[in-house]
Amino acid sequence: MIRDDVKAAQISSMKSGDKPTLAAVRLILAKIKDRDIELRGKAPPADDDAMVVEVMQKMIKQRRESIDMYRKGGRDELADAEQGELEVIERFLPAQMDEAATRAAIETIKAETGAASVKDMGRVMAALKSRHGAELDMSQASRLVKESLA
Structure with a gap:
């Protein structure tokens, strides 16, 4: 499950001291937790991975929009930070169709x-x-x- 992979990445990034990856992984876990809270009281999703992928795709879309806005505004340091988070999020997604x-x-x-x-x-x-x-x-x-x- 993708959720387990993200949790394992959190542990390994804590052990290795990789702070940028750890921050991005924590963001992913927080968004997944938010979705879990939204779904309380409703029927559980048939496929947990599909729900997690949906959450991460939304995060990717937000990051891409932010990168565009930061680049247009001349804030390359913020765009680079968003790009780093984007790359971490993409690592957990299944291979995308070309x-x-x-x-x-x-x-x-x-x-x-x-x-x-x-x-x-x-x-x-x-x-x-x-x-x-x-x-x-x-x-x-x-x-x-x-x-x-x-």
Whole structure:
């Protein structure tokens, strides 16, 4: 489980004295704990890894947006710190699909659902997320689906 890998990384970074990695791992664990608290009283998620991946993908998106803003604002030291956190978070995610594999998956789903126009984008995105959600950057997938259906 990804959660166990993150906890193991926390312990190893504490032992090795790697403070930047430790800080990033603690952020990941805090976000996972927040999601666990949100889900209290509701049915537990069917797949814990999927929930953890969703949390980390959101964190990655936030980091990328922050890096862009810091670079535009001339705050390279803050952008570098965010980049370091981003790299730590990405270490725990499953291998991401490349653009060619994403396009192939989109074409398969389009054929199965009979999607022909941008009006069908919601169905294609829902199927894509359910099948490949952990392996995809959904913002990139959204752009590719739009191109494919246009």
